[in-house]
Amino acid sequence: MNVMVIGGGVAGAASALALRRLGIEVTVYEAYAEPAGEVGSFLSLASNGLRVLRSLGVLDRVQRAGIDVPGQRMWSSSGKLLGDVPRGRLRGDTLHSVTLMRGDLVEALHAEALAAGAAVVTGERLVDAVTTERGVRAIFASGRTEEASLLLGADGIWSATRSLLDPLAPTPEYAGLYSISGIAEGIETEPGFFNMTFARSGAFIHLAAPGGKVWWSAQVSCPAQPDLGLTEEAWLRRLTGLYRHEQVPLAILAATVELHRPTLMHSLGAVPVRHNDRIALLGDAGHPVGAGQGASMALEDALVLARSLSAEPSVAAALAAYDAARSARMAKMVKAASDNRDAKTAGPLARRMRDLVMPVAVPLFFEKATAWLYTHDCGELPTSRTDGGSQARSPRL
16 A cells, blocks of 8 residues: 655644554655745644654654643733633643644654655645546646555645545635744743733734743734735834733834744635545645644544554545544534634623633633543554554555
8 A cells, every 4th residue: 555645744744654653655745845944933732632743653852842831821911810721731631732843843753754664755736636446646736647545635724635625625714813923032931831912903922932032923813814025124013013002922022033924824614525535634634723733633633544544444444434533523623713713803892701701710611621622532553663664454455
């Protein structure tokens, strides 16, 4: 059996690693020259995603590349503490959330996948895919044609695989938020806490990073899609005006020494066709969620798919089992992400109600409300040998 993975981001690299742990031949096709390049800012991995990394044998490497973040504090626009909870886990879980640069996570996954025997081909963009009796034929923009037993679309929210699988699939829409992040210096911030301020103009996130730095991200509520072509100085002026009412975010913006490229945040309607007998979607290609769970959900997809391929008698049966195992959880996660976006775009009345309710509600209901998310365990691979070998059974073609 051989597998083509389209996309070399978190979902693609993780699925390549998981499949190589089972001894399956894998080639990753990535449109960009550097899959782990400086794309995006920092991301967080919750305990559910970290358990997947442990099963794949890459947890220690990722933990070394990131920041250990045991706690999360939520603040009102006025600076009132609204909640102090464990970050990405339940209290008592010793598997602390990790925050790291997206490129560092992808680099770690790619390195492990390559070491396990995966092949990576860069500069190839998928333009067509045709299922055949015994597999799938992929056609790339360069004219290159490849065949495999299975094609996995891990090519993100603008997935070409999704539209090839279903020409009527929904397309991403601007979600009324954009994100811009950066690094500040000289701001005293207590280590170990992921701080989220519910500001008038959208959420502002910051945490202490090594070397006396502060990583921050502004998730700005903006109903009309903004022009992303501003200079760094213009972006900082805009953000300073938007967060002029919030003391800590304003101080962090004033101390910023590095600004990352702004990105629009998008939502995607429910994807009705996520697989056929030879093609399946993973990660943001099938269910972009956000809410700090995008990477963790992509990791879960990769492990569940690998387990399904090991357990089922055919590729078609494995893809059906994979989709069945993920559907209910992803539907619940998408709903949670939508509620999360709404909280960041709340109007004045909703903000006042939140400031009154959260200090009482968070201590009482946080554990119950998040247990389904953070305690989820996708299980282990049948074997997890670092040489890429496996005693697991590959499905029949």
